Amino acid sequence: xxxxxxxxxxxxxxxxxxxxxxxxxxxxxxxxxxxxxxxxxxxxxxxxxxxxxxxxxxxxxxxxxxxxxxxxxxxxxxxxxxxxxxxxxxxxxxxxxxxxxxxxxxxxxxxxxxxxxxxxxxxxxxxxxxxxxxxxxxxxxxxxxxxxxxxxxxxxxxxxxxxxxxxxxxxxxxxxxxxxxxxxxxxxxxxxxxxxxxxxxxxxxxx
Ligand code: 0O2
Numbered sequence: 001x002x003x004x005x006x007x008x009x010x011x012x013x014x015x016x017x018x019x020x021x022x023x024x025x026x027x028x029x030x031x032x033x034x035x036x037x038x039x040x041x042x043x044x045x046x047x048x049x050x051x052x053x054x055x056x057x058x059x060x061x062x063x064x065x066x067x068x069x070x071x072x073x074x075x076x077x078x079x080x081x082x083x084x085x086x087x088x089x090x091x092x093x094x095x096x097x098x099x100x101x102x103x104x105x106x107x108x109x110x111x112x113x114x115x116x117x118x119x120x121x122x123x124x125x126x127x128x129x130x131x132x133x134x135x136x137x138x139x140x141x142x143x144x145x146x147x148x149x150x151x152x153x154x155x156x157x158x159x160x161x162x163x164x165x166x167x168x169x170x171x172x173x174x175x176x177x178x179x180x181x182x183x184x185x186x187x188x189x190x191x192x193x194x195x196x197x198x199x200x201x202x203x204x205x206x207x
Contacts, residue, residue, distance in 0.1 A: 004064065006050050013075040016126045016137045017045040020077045027093060035204070037196045039086035039093075041146060045077040068138075072104070072123045075139035080149045083192050084109070084185050087120055087143045094141065100124040103138070109148075115171075116178025117152060119144040147181040147188075 024043045031038035048056075053067065053074060062070045081087050087109065095102060106121040120143045125136045144152065155174055158166050166174070188195065 010047055010050075010074070012128050012130055012135050012137050013047045013139075015128050015130075016075040016139050017047055017077060019128065020075075020126065020139060020141070021045045023099070024077065024079060032203075035200065037199065039081055039083075039089040041080045041082050041086075043077065043079055045075075048074045048076065072138045073140040075126075075137060076142065077139065078142045078144070078149070081143065081145050082195075083189055084145055085189065085192070087145065090143050091120060091122065094122055094124075100126040100139075112178070115155060116175045117155065118148045118178065118182065119152065145185050147184045151178050151181045 021043055024040060028038045028040040028043070031040075048071075053071065056062070056071060057064075057067055060070070067074075079090055081090060091105075101124060102122055103125050104121075104123040106123075108117055108119050108121065112118045122141045122143070124139050124141060126139050127134050128137050129135075151174075154177075158170060158174070162170075
């Protein structure tokens, strides 16, 4: 794996991340043009750093020749929504598209992870044009609320700080925080209509 030209290997992944971001931002803009509540609040994306690819390959016992087909999150795009219902609107919109194929879905919302992590992951096979022809690239689209994102970002930083060995005391606090974030999402869903109306009035005023 040492001799691998990572720049060349990762180039199509970078292109997929950029293309998916443009397309998802386009979806968000269409809602805004029509003065409708956008189920998408914001979008981010990244290509997994080489060090993380190597670490995951080692942990999962994935050989060099199998990274492409076995590592599904080298290209990653994150869609952050205001409300839990928006997540399902985004999922439906993704399912109705025909510019990529969905190969797997991971519902960590109804089945939260042991850490407390909640999010909906969709793995897609995305055809990207290269100078050598079409190449199908696996990409992971994570869809989550602002509250889930807040939690996941903080937990991710703590995991990094403690090299994956978060002390038990902090772990249990994180679990409590995950439940609080879930409660917040539930409460916000109850007043969703009011919040959306307020946002539209505010946007209209800005124009
Ligand atoms: P980064 O920095 O986002 O790239 P694995 O990657 O082995 O944990 P799997 O099954 O290959 O698991 O993929 P899965 O479950 O879809 O998770 C991949 C990504 O989901 C992670 O990528 C995180 O972004 C996110 N994720 C999954 N579980 C957790 C969690 O408990 N806490 C947080 N904060 N994020 C999680 P990376 O590579 O870990 O990070």
